[in-house]
Amino acid sequence: MEAPSGLVEVVERRLDFLERLVEGALRKHELVDDLGHSRSTVNRAIDELEAAGLVAGETDGYRTTLTGRLLAQSYRRFLTVAADVDAASETLAPLGPDISLSPVALRDAETYRAAAPDPYRPLERLDAVLADADDIAAALPALPYPRLLDRCRRTAADGGSVDLAVTDRTYRHGRERYAGTLRGLAAGDGAAVCVVDGIDVGCLVADGTAALVVFDDDGGVHGVAESTDAEAVAWARDRVRALCEAGHDATDELAALRDARAGPDDGAGGGERTPESGGSADPSAAEGAPGRSDGTAGEAGSGRFDAFVAPFRRNDPFLDPLSAQGLVALTDGLLDRDADPVGPLRATPSFAEVDEGFVLDRTAACDGSRRSIADRLVEGLDAGDDHALVGPAGSGKSTVCRLAAVRWHRSGRGPVLYRAGDEGEPFSATDRLRERAVGAEGHALVVVEDAVDSDASDAVGVARELADRDDVSFLFDAREERYDDPDSLPLRPSNLEYRRRIETVRMPRLDEREAERLAKHVGDLTGTRPVADPGAMLDAVRRPEGDRPGELLCLVHHLVRTCGLFDDSASLDGTRGGSPGEPHETGLESSVSAAVGDLTERPPPTADVAVLVNLLNVAGIRDVREFAYALVGDETSPGAVRRALDRLSGTVLVPTPSDPDRTAHQEWSVLFLELLLEREPEPVVARRVGRAATRVLALADEPARRSRIRRALDGDTPAMDRIERDPEGWAAEAVRALYGVGRRYPRLAGLYGRVRYSWIDLPNACASDLGDRPPEWVARMYVDAGDLDGATAALDAWRPAKKADEAERQRGYGDVARRRGEYDAARDRYDRAAALFSAAEDRQGLAAAVRGRAQAAHFAGDYEAAYEAASRAYAIAAEVGDPIAIAKSLMDAGNALDALDGTGAVIDHYRVARGLFRAYDDTHGEANVRTNLAVARRRRGELAVAKREAQRALDGYRTVGDEHREAVVLLNLGEIAEQRGEVGEAAAHAREARAIADRIGSDLYRAFAVSH
Known part of the structure; x- marks a missing residue:
């Protein structure tokens, strides 16, 4: 017979065969079908198992022997235990090697760590387990959170069973500080509180759920392992029972406590009352209870954490994370609050304004x-x-x-x-x-x-x-x-x-009927007569550029200015606040233009306050009035900031009695910052933005300045309170939000300088890894904005310390070179980026770099190299499991194949790519591949199919607003029509393409259109 170690190896290698043959006898060909192995694998497996005495051949096939069944079951149990322990390893990390803990306690356990992004999750799970329990048994070296005692007391008061074992130190502190809670708990008929010598790991059972509570060296909750397995629950309950039996029963002592011995949580001395005292015994009614969202959470437990309870990492855990x-x-x-009838005309409406009917119920044409x-x-x-x-x-x-x-x-x-x-x-x-x-x-x-x-x-x-x-x-x-x-x-x-x-x-594009409804709606809200021709006004606000504010926003501003509700500083011809005779300026643009022009005539610090408020509005940072006081300094008084904010009312600030911080639509502020960059030198704007942003971010490091803002606002400073609670977390969020403005709107890249002379200083509270990101973000802004000189300057000034960051920098250089037509230089940069991404083990970055190389090679006419790179990019994308990257790689490969020989494989590549784009609802990607399909079909003479693909591509580009590619498809449709002999249609497509080229300022497309 084989030695035990040999048997184990055979069982490990052939476990699937053993477990399948436990269920019943099977012949070899049936095993092939059932397990999906090859015939040779099945033959080798049966030979090994039969030689080891683990299976035996019978008339109806092979069957597991008793030895085989026992070993298979034992090995499966071992694997299950190993998986449970491995899954809980991080949660158990603080525990020493001598801790008495059975693997049964971890069976099928869900683990929760007190770590980002949800550090309070373990406490939330414990509270959820205890909330409605009828039977609680717990042994704890410290309390994870004070409300656990409330939960136990409530269960006991409702007639449930509670067995609580605590250490002597915990018990003594509890009598001093939470006497009322413990007295109420001990008064229950089914309650027992025991004092034990030591508890090495927290253990809790509530009805049918068991939880291990692991504390770290500082006494804080490190993690929780929660299981509903019957054996895990039984083990935990036995553990608590054994500790209670070995300890001292203190139930009667606690029940006999007099009011004079009560701690600060009893009677008039604190906020907690027992049922006998006439207060609420329901802990969920107290401040800070889980699930509250009224802003009061977190106050009840402040100042109550000491050696008795586990300390918390950040804010009160019962501030509802939602x-x-x-x-x-x-x-x-919320819906019954005060509502401003004209509020929605300048800013996103409040729920009360929506409920009152102060917003237009948008409609769309549907079946006539x-x-x-x-x-x-x-x-x-x-x-x-x-x-x-x-x-x-x-x-x-x-x-x-x-x-x-x-x-x-x-x-x-x-x-x-x-x-x-x-x-x-x-x-x-x-x-x-x-x-x-x-x-x-x-x-x-x-x-x-x-x-x-x-x-x-x-x-x-x-x-x-x-x-x-x-x-x-x-x-x-x-x-x-x-x-x-x-x-x-x-x-x-x-x-x-x-x-x-x-x-x-x-959202449908505004039509004339909807414009008429909107004009009447504005007239009803403002008490003015609706404009005579809203359709003409709609034509006046339509803009060709896809990155301009939406037509609805422009039309509303135009209507508001027509009725003169907020200001009369600009007329409908759009000539005030901007250059005289400036054509086609909408009411929105006229309003913003006037606001920008007004800054030069206002005393300091109006311009700085205006820039900061608009920047914060786009960044999505609330409490803009409060943050404006960050500009207070030696030369700027709180009164000056207050007066500057007053001057902004009616433009970017549209305060209401219930919301003094209300701001205009973000697109108002985007346009403000864009016009500011157009009117002032970029370094001047970047310095102003940097100075304001730096003073806001520095609040994370400077408690004295936060106190100054509190004094200026009489303590009504929710933003300062948030910073106080977690300066590091707030700093990280604020930095990402402020730089996110340029990342979402690359045309605002100039706000951040050129990396070399960036004026934004990050606070010391900001994590070191985040401090390396701004140069990368700014460089990508310039690349995405098409400012190739600005992108090159930013990339030159960026000095990354990490391989992955240097890889991104090289990819940025490659993007710039490719857009400039410098294809050899682009390929070299992409190769460098790919090597660095590979060294940094960044597979997604590697796929992007390799795809960039494929595109550069294609434009350079090196189609074989393009196909090779696209194929490699496909393999990497498939390995990562990125379906969109797979589709793009297939499209690049199809482009290269089409240029090489035009075989049927081209169409196959495009079809698969199109299917992926469609499956993942990528309208733009699907339009791209349909454009390529149309070209490939036209070259093959399949003109009807080519026209259909091109028309669908045209629909896709119009849906997403890509006018550049819309012009390309129109030119392709013109060529298809010309080949079909439809000269008039070809000329019409060429004229339409030329009109788009004139509108977007493309000489290249204009030349192509003229040639057609």
Whole structure:
């Protein structure tokens, strides 16, 4: 017989065969079909197992022997234990090697670490386990959080069973500081409190759930391992029972405590009362209870943490993370607040203004009639389908989403959780959102604005996980330029795949009927007569550039200025506040232009305050008035800042009694900063922006300046309070938000200088790894903006310390060289980037660099090298599992093949790429590959198919607003028509392409159009 070690090796290698043959006898050919192995593998496996005596041949096939069955079961148990222990290894890390702990306690356990991005998750899980428990048994070296005693007391008061074992030190401190709570607990008929010599690891059982509570060296909660396995629960319960039996029963002592011995939490001396004292015994009614979102959380427990309880890493853990991260629940109280009838004409409407009917219910043409977009969304959401409302900036997406949310709440369908685009910390509390949505009564609706922004994109993952539930629906809003380019979305591949299941609704372009309705709506709100010809006004505000503010925003500003509600500084001809005779200036642009021009006539610090407020508005940083006082210094008094803010009222600031910090639409501020860059030298603007941004960021390092702002505002300073609680976390979020302005709007790159003379100083509180990012961000801004000289200067000045950053710098040089037509230089830069990405083990960066090389080689006419690089990029993208990168690599490979020989493989590459783009709802990518398909079909003489592909590509480019490629497709359609002998149609396409070329200022496209 084989030695034991040999048997183990055979069992390990052939476990799947043993386990399958335990179920019943099978012949070799049946094993081939059942396990999917080759015939030779099955033969070798059976020979090994039979030789070891683990299987035996019988008339009906091979069957596992008793020895084989026992060894298979034992080895499977070992693997299960090993997997459980490995999964919990990080949670158990602080425990020493001599701790008495059975692997049974970890069986099928879910582990939660007190670490970013959700450091309070372990405490939330413990509280959720205890919240409604009828039976609690716990042995704890310290209390993870004070409310645990409340939970135990409530269970005991309701007639439940509570067994609590604590150390002597914990017991003594508890009698001094939480006597009332412990007395109320001990008064329960089913309660027992024991004092034991030592507890090496926390252990808790609540009904059918067991939890190990691991503390670190500082006494804080390091992590929790939670299991509902019956054996794990039994082990934990036995552990608590054994400790209680070995300890001293202190229940009677605690029950006999007199009021005179009560700690600061009893009677008039504190906020906690026992049921006998007439107060609420329900801990969820206290301030700071989980689930509250009224801003009061976190006060009840302040100042109560000492050696008795575990210290916390940051703020009070019962500040609801959903509220902190911007998700608020719609309530009747929120909707019944004061509403300003004209507020929505200058800023995103409040929920109260939406509820009062002060916003236009946008409609769209549908089957010969008009239908409310909000009603369409509500109907689809009610059916259980997640929706995304997509449109350009300033098109009214947020207003429609708010209208749908309010109607959902008022209909009584269920609760609504809403996250505005510029609210709260970056969203990461996915588990809490999932629990809140699933546990809601009725049909829950979650609305997330700017869902494709990195600060909110994790919500898409929650929607994917809950997609099969018909009582939870998600509504997202997204800017179409990002939504239509999945390659730029901060989504995991699984969430990208789910994105195609989301029902996409696009904001319709304003038509004449909608303009008439809007004009009447503005007239009703302002008490003025509607304009005579809103259709003509709509024509006046239409702009060709896709990156301009949305038509709705422009038209509203034009209508407002017509009725003279907010100012009379500019007339409809748009000549005031700008250059005389400046053509085609909208009401919005005229308003912003006047505001920019007004700065030069105002005393300091008006210009600095205006720049800072607009920058913060675009960055999505709230409390702009409070942050304006960061500019107070030796030469600037609080009174001067106050007067400057007053001068901004009616422009970027549109305060209301209930919201003094209310700001205009972000696009107002984007246009303000853009016009400022046009009118003043870039270094002057960059210095002004840098000076203001630096003073705001420095608040993380300077408590004295925070105190100065508190004095100036009489203590009403929520932003300073947030910084005080976590200066490092706030600094990181603020830096990302401020630089995110230029990353979202590359044309504002000039605000940040040229890297070499950047005026923004990061605070000491900012993490060191974040300090290396601004040069990378600024360089990419200039590349994306098409400012190749600015991009080169930024890349030259950037001196990265890490390989991955240097790789990104080299890729940036490659992008610049490729756009300049310097293809050999581009390939060299991409090769350097690829080597550095490879050394840094950054596979996604490597795929991007290799794709860049493929494109540069293609433009240089080296099609074989292009195909080779595209194939390599495809392999890397497939390894990473990035479907959009796969599609782009296939398209690049197809382009190279088409240039080489034009075989049928070209069409196959394009078809697969098109299928991926379509599957992941990448409208722009699908249009690109259809354009290439049209060219390939035309070269093969398949003119009807080529025309169909080109027309679909044209529809795609018009959907996403890419006029450059729209002109290219029109020229392709012209060539197709000419080959078909349709000369008139060819000329019409050429004229249309030339009109676009004139509009976008492209001499190249104009020349092509003229030649056609």
